[in-house]
Amino acid sequence: MLPLSPPSDGIHSNKLFLVREFYAFLVMTLLTLNQFRKGIPVLPYPTRKLIRDTFLVSGIIVGIMYGLILAVGFPLPFTTLTMVPPWTVLVLVCMGAQWAQLIRETAGAAMMFIGMMKLWVCDNLLVFVYPPYFYVFTTLSTTGQIAFVLLLPVIKVLMRKLFSRAVQHLSDETPGIIVFNADVFGSLFVAYCMQRSPSTWTTTGVMMLDIITMTLALRDVHNVRKELQELEQRLDKAHAWRSYMYHGAVGHISLGRLVPTTLERASILLDQAAEEYGLGVGIIAPETTKNRTIDSGRKIFGFVRIHPADHGVDAVRQRPPTEASYTLKVRRLLYMAEFLLLLNYVEAMVPLVFSIYLVATYYLPNRDYYPIFDSMNDHQLFQTLNNVVLYCMLQTVSFFLLTFMLRHMLGQSPIKHIAFVLEKQVDFVQMCLVFWLLYNVQSSLQHMGHLS
Structure with a gap:
């Protein structure tokens, strides 16, 4: 929203650019520190100190940027990649001043901190992986782009593996953090590729890769479901479920005269383990009351753990x-169902957000400084939106097909499943979305010193 001057006019004509950068670092620093605070709940980080450190880091990093611009010139070449290392050091210094002694004194804090550091390293790695990929993509012919897009699934899989190893200590939040970091960032660059490449073949190639990936994942889900059906037959012979139906013997579950679903069976077994070992490890918990009757519609329970706590697994x-x-x-x-749902939700949602961003930015004064709007008129904007919206619609259809298939395979509502995850992990979801959307808006500006 802040009006800028052409980069060729120099930094003295672009003082508002420094204000814009200060605000951007303010938001990103606040999100990063808050992510560490949420990821390491055993260590306190008072809000007052968090806000103080956010302003301190942002002010220092903009001062360093201004000094480099005076020494090297404006725009500073590859501003984002140049400023990420010193910004990272400053954030670490703030966390070190706050937590250095507490980490040594608090059991388990060191491992949590290492895990969150791994997550942060993966975040920074995304910044160095996708921009070069996008730059090479834009220099290729249509045929070359169709072939080059085959690298996207490889990059996504590698980044997911790295993120999954980094956030193992976060338990239930793992799928959400992986998807809303690795896949949000990747999907944003896919949307950029769709915008820069009007070829229907490129869109078709990306969709075919997504369909193949989803098919393989659904095959794994089907195999696990088949194994469960075999185990259910053995369990039904060994257990008199009607005793639970008549007497409601398992705490909050009252089955009436119905045959238990997969989740109900698992919850009964876990509650039995809890009674024997004195642990609360149930998969299913009530929404409002301790006792609940499952109606004939087989409503999904209000709370479904993706997996029990570690001590529950031992029991x-x-x-x-x-x-x-x-x-x-x-x-x-x-766990597999949640990951698939989140993945397809992100791939459908990000192109929609990108389309809104294109339209909004097109009518702002600073659009002249974004390469994606070079020589673009209303007709070209409409053509660009057609390509991105087509991809968005295909991903949306893919998402609803997935929910239909998962409902058939699992016997529960995938929409309620994903709604539960988004509600319970709203902090991590919002932090990741805002961080990566802000990064992409900033990094594509001409004043950031990118190759054109």
Whole structure:
């Protein structure tokens, strides 16, 4: 929104650019520090100190940027890549001043901090991976772009693997953090590729890769579901479920005269383990009351853990092999379903957000300084939106097809599943979305010193 002058006019005509950068670093520093605070709940980081450190880091980093601009020139070549290392050091210094002694004194804090540092390293790695990919993509012919797009799934899979190793200590939040970091960033660059490449073949190539990936994932879900059905037959012979139906013997579950669903079976078995070992490890918990009757519509429960706590897993493993195998496979199935739902949700949502961004920025004064709007008129904007919106619609159709198939395979509502995840992990989701959207808006500006 702040009006800028052409980069060729120099930094003295672009003082508002420094104000814009200060605000950008203010937001990104606040999000980063808050992400560490949420990821390491055993260590306190008072809000007052968090705000103080945010302003301190942002002011210092903009001062360093201004000094480099005076020494090197404006725009500073590859401003984002140049400023990320000193910004990272400053944030680490602030966290070190706040937590250095507490990390040594608090059990488990060191491992959590290392895990969050791995996550942050992965975040920074994204900044160095996708921009070069996008630059090479824009220099290729249409045929070359179709071939080069085949690298995208490889990059995404590698980044997911790195993120999954970094956030193991966050348990239930793992799928959300992986998807809303690696895949949000990747999907943004896919949207950029769709905007820069009007070829329908490129869009078709990306969609075919997504379909192949989803098919392979659904095959894995189907295999796990098939294994569960075999175990359910053995469990049904060994357990008199009607005793639970008539007496409501398992705490909050009252089955009436219905045959238990997969989640109900798993919850019964986990509650039995809890009663024997004195642990709360149930998969299913009530929304409002302790006792609840499941109606004929098989409503999904209000709370579904993706997997039990670590001590709960140990208790389950001491149960008979069939019961232990069944509950752990249910855990795995829910984990896979959540990951698939979040992945396809992001791939449908990000192009829509990108389309809104294109239209909004097109009518702002600073549009002249974004390469994607070079020589663009209303007709060309409409053509560009057609390409991105087509991709968005295809991804949306893919998402709803996935929910239909998962509902058939799992017997529960995927929409309620993903709504629960987005509600319970709203902090991480909002932080990741705002961070990466702000980064992309900033990094594509001519004043940031990118190659044109």
